[in-house]
Amino acid sequence: MAVEKALKTQKGADTSCTRPVVLSVQGLLTxxxxxxxxxxxxxxxxxSMLDPFLLxxxxxSDEPRDYxxxxxxxxHRGFETVTYVLAGRVRHQDNRxxxxxxxxxxxxxxxxxxxxxHSEMPEQHNGLLSAFQLWVNLPAAQKMRQPQYQEFSxxxxxxxxxxxxxxxxxxxxxxxxxxxxxxKNVPTEPIYFDVAVRxxxxxxxxxxxxxxxxxxVYEGSVVISGxxxxxxxxxEAGTLAVLGAGNHVHVTSKDTGAxxxxxxxxxxxxxxxxxxxxxxxxxxxxxxxxxxxxxGRF
Numbered sequence: 001m002a003v004e005k006a007l008k009t010q011k012g013a014d015t016s017c018t019r020p021v022v023l024s025v026q027g028l029l030t031x032x033x034x035x036x037x038x039x040x041x042x043x044x045x046x047x048s049m050l051d052p053f054l055l056x057x058x059x060x061s062d063e064p065r066d067y068x069x070x071x072x073x074x075x076h077r078g079f080e081t082v083t084y085v086l087a088g089r090v091r092h093q094d095n096r097x098x099x100x101x102x103x104x105x106x107x108x109x110x111x112x113x114x115x116x117x118h119s120e121m122p123e124q125h126n127g128l129l130s131a132f133q134l135w136v137n138l139p140a141a142q143k144m145r146q147p148q149y150q151e152f153s154x155x156x157x158x159x160x161x162x163x164x165x166x167x168x169x170x171x172x173x174x175x176x177x178x179x180x181x182x183x184k185n186v187p188t189e190p191i192y193f194d195v196a197v198r199x200x201x202x203x204x205x206x207x208x209x210x211x212x213x214x215x216x217v218y219e220g221s222v223v224i225s226g227x228x229x230x231x232x233x234x235x236e237a238g239t240l241a242v243l244g245a246g247n248h249v250h251v252t253s254k255d256t257g258a259x260x261x262x263x264x265x266x267x268x269x270x271x272x273x274x275x276x277x278x279x280x281x282x283x284x285x286x287x288x289x290x291x292x293x294x295x296g297r298f
Contacts, residue, residue: 018227019207019246023047024239027058033120034069037061041216041240043135050212050242051267052188054079054279055135058218058238062128070121075298076112077289078143078279080136082192083108083120084171084261086218088129094118095298098149105154107171107192109183113138113145115289115298132216132261139187139268140281152182165198168205173264176206176248191264197222197253205262206248213243213264215251220258225250235260 025047027039036059041047043055061067070090083090083102090102092110095117102108110116122129138145152171160168160179168175172183173191181192191211197203197220207213215224221236227246235241237258243249249262272279275286292298 017246018225018248018250019213019243020226020231021224021233021235021241022244023242024233024235025242026239032057033071033074036069036071037066039238047240047242049272050214051269052137052265053134053212053214053263054137054272054274055133056216056240057133058216059132060128060130060218064126067122067129068125071119072121073117073119074277075115075117075293076110076277077115077293077298078285079112079138080186081108081110081112082132082134082136083110084132084134084192084194086130086132088127088131089123090129090131091121091123092118093121094147096147100151102151103153105157105169107152107157107183109150109172109186111138111145111148113143113147115292116147117293117298134192134263135279136186136188136190136265137268137270137272137279140270142187143280143285150183156182158182162203164201164203166201166203167196168203169194188265188268191262193262194259195251195262196259197251197257199253199255199257201253201257203251203253204248207243207246207264208266209245209247211264211266213249213262214240215243215249215260215262216240217258217260219260220256221254222258222260223252223254225252 027041028044038057041056170181171192172181174180278289
């Protein structure tokens with residue numbers, strides 16, 4: 001796989017340097033659920049996964065026919081789903097009696113664990129719906145844990161303001177200046193920042209050398225520094241940039257400013273058996289998940 005080759009070339013690199021871009025992904029235009037149109041960045045033929053991340057989808061449309069079908073009732077086991085809404089409203093319900101609406105600027109971090117059946121449906125009939133969904137793998141020891149949720153509104157997510165005019169919404173992890181996101185106790189120790197940089201502004205942030213990381217630009221364009229590797233990379237909106245080895249990232253925006261997600265996580269380095277909505281470590285475990293679902297044991 002292209003990303004594995006790219007990251008392999010980074011092994012042994014100086015982890016005290018700026019992380020360069022090692023792979024750019026435009027994303028695959030596709031549909032899922034009941035005909036919801038989306039762009040798939042992780043989980044595509046170009047980037048099948050970036051341990052511990054299994055999938056990243058972006059939804060962005062003001063055409064109701066593109067999203068009204070939503071994601072009717074479906075099961076999950078063995079991983080976590082992260083729904084971050086930029087615009088619009090999404091209602092969530094599950095077979096355990098949980099029910100709520102993710103408003104614009106809000107996030108839901110759902111740990112499916114041993115199994116859950118849920119639906120995610122737009123709570124609107126017109127207007128812009130813009131959101132991301134990320135799938136994060138669970139280690140083998142936690143795949144059969146009890147399901148749980150961490151849900152936070154826009155007002156509950158701290159915002160860090162940089163001296164250069166940047167704004168960072170800290171959903172998970174901690175910034176280099178100490179702002180801590182509300183998402184806690186996730187085994188992959190994730191960083192999930194939503195960053196806005198003013199025109200011709202810059203953003204520098206520390207990243208754990210142990211983590212795989214990427215930037216997904218959703219507005220404007222940026223230049224990601226290659227540091228000592230000498231490979232600066234222009235990344236336009238609608239592009240995901242996988243970052244190589246290093247301990248920080250340096251991003252500069254173009255004339256229009258930019259908005260992007262900066263996401264990182266500690267790889268699990270475990271075998272993966274992927275069967276639709278179930279992600280386990282062996283094929284036998286995936287088949288057991290199907291049997292449990294059909295038998296009503298979720």
